[in-house]
Amino acid sequence: MSAQTLTPKIGAKLPVEYPSTDGEPMAQNTKQYRWIVTIQGGLAALFHDRPDVFVAGDLFWYPIEGDNKTRTAPDVMVVFGRPKGDRDSYKQWEEDNIPPQVVFEIVSPGNKPGEWMEKTLFYERFGVQEFYVYDPDTGDLRGYIRDESGHLRPVDAMQGWVSPLLGVRFDMEGNELVLTAPNGERFRSYEELAQALMQERQRAERLAQKLREMGVEPE
Numbered sequence: 001m002s003a004q005t006l007t008p009k010i011g012a013k014l015p016v017e018y019p020s021t022d023g024e025p026m027a028q029n030t031k032q033y034r035w036i037v038t039i040q041g042g043l044a045a046l047f048h049d050r051p052d053v054f055v056a057g058d059l060f061w062y063p064i065e066g067d068n069k070t071r072t073a074p075d076v077m078v079v080f081g082r083p084k085g086d087r088d089s090y091k092q093w094e095e096d097n098i099p100p101q102v103v104f105e106i107v108s109p110g111n112k113p114g115e116w117m118e119k120t121l122f123y124e125r126f127g128v129q130e131f132y133v134y135d136p137d138t139g140d141l142r143g144y145i146r147d148e149s150g151h152l153r154p155v156d157a158m159q160g161w162v163s164p165l166l167g168v169r170f171d172m173e174g175n176e177l178v179l180t181a182p183n184g185e186r187f188r189s190y191e192e193l194a195q196a197l198m199q200e201r202q203r204a205e206r207l208a209q210k211l212r213e214m215g216v217e218p219e
Contacts, residue, residue, distance in 0.1 A: 018068050020060060020088040028108040031136050032075075035106045035177070040076045042179060042187030043166070047078075054079040060089040061100060063126040072122055074103040078166065092126075099127035102165055107135035120144060124152045130165055139175030 040057035047053035060073045077100035079090070092099055103123060105116075116133060123131050124146070131144040131152055143155035145164070155161055161170045167182040179187040 016066055016068055018060070018062050018071075018089050018091060028110045032106045032108045035134065035136055036075045036104075038187055039104050039106075039179065042181070043076065043078055043168075046166070046168070046181050051083055052081055054082040054084055056087070056090065059087065061092070062089060063092045063099060065091070065093040072119065074100065075106045076104040078102040080165065101127075101129040102163065103128050103131050105131075105133045107133060107137070107140070109137070120152055124150070128152070130163055132163075132170075134177050136175065136177070139172060139177075141170065141172060141177060143170070 036057050040055060044055045047055060055076070055078050057076050058073055059077065060071050061077065062068065062071050064070050077090070079095070079098060079100045081098045082095050090100070105119065120131060123144075129146045133142045134140070141158045143158050143161060144152040145155055147153045158170050159172055162168070163170070168187075169180040171178040171180065181187070
């Protein structure tokens with residue numbers, strides 16, 4: 001291929017690149033990371049049988065085609081009406097122009113004082129219906145829900161609040177956030193889930209042993 005072929009035409013627009021990372025870590029400490037993974041995993045499990053619900057953590061969201069500066073990466077986001085699957089970033093114009101409807105942010109010590117106002121305005125501008133912010137260090141939990149005028153208004157009381165879109169209940173036990181699925185199951189960390197599975201296997205093994213002692217071979 002000649003050099004002339006490789007040279008862009010004068011006045012031609014170069015393709016816009018949409019980076020999938022800004023070089024910053026996903027979380028600034030283990031506590032923030034654990035909560036991001038727990039919430040993302042809990043929501044993914046909640047909607048595991050819904051092929052039209054996409055759940056992601058720490059994924060760049062670009063709402064405007066051709067604009068790679070207007071972007072944000074919610075700690076967790078839920079999109080109803082889009083298929084599951086891997087993505088380098090969430091480019092809204094490639095997703096039937098459907099924005100994330102629910103987003104979560106986990107506060108870390110590195111967050112700047114005005115950052116949450118900027119995020120709230122961003123989410124309000126680009127169509128988020130529910131926005132939740134949790135600080136695991138202080139136990140501060142805030143929720144915002146879109147009202148009839150299109151603004152994200154604060155939820156008056158988060159204790160016992162049930163998300164209209166997710167059906168998930170929010171409670172606080174001290175500084176600890178408790179999220180409960182519609183079936184009554186609490187969101188748990190991977191470590192907690194692994195421990196519960198191990199305990200269930202141990203109970204099954206003990207039951208099988210008792211059956212064998214009684215002359216019954218468990219299937």
